[in-house]
Amino acid sequence: MSAGTLTGLCPECETDLTTPPMVQGETIACPECMLTLRVEEVVEGKLTFQMVEVQLRDWGQ
Numbered sequence: 001m002s003a004g005t006l007t008g009l010c011p012e013c014e015t016d017l018t019t020p021p022m023v024q025g026e027t028i029a030c031p032e033c034m035l036t037l038r039v040e041e042v043v044e045g046k047l048t049f050q051m052v053e054v055q056l057r058d059w060g061q
């Protein structure tokens with residue numbers, strides 16, 4: 001068991017991600033699909049990610 005890194009799966013492109021230690025609520029950008037992912041849960045070194053919906057701002061014109 002290696003301490004210091006966490007692993008998870010991108011819910012969008014299913015890329016295996018290895019990350020430095022993260023806590024629930026932190027976000028990371030997937031290097032493959034560039035989606036922003038938020039840590040939902042950390043269980044025994046395994047991360048569960050949730051896609052973050054980027055809210056586009058309506059600037060009007």
Ligand SMILES: [Zn+2]
Pocket residue numbers: 010011012013014015030031032033034035
């Ligand atoms: Zn991805």
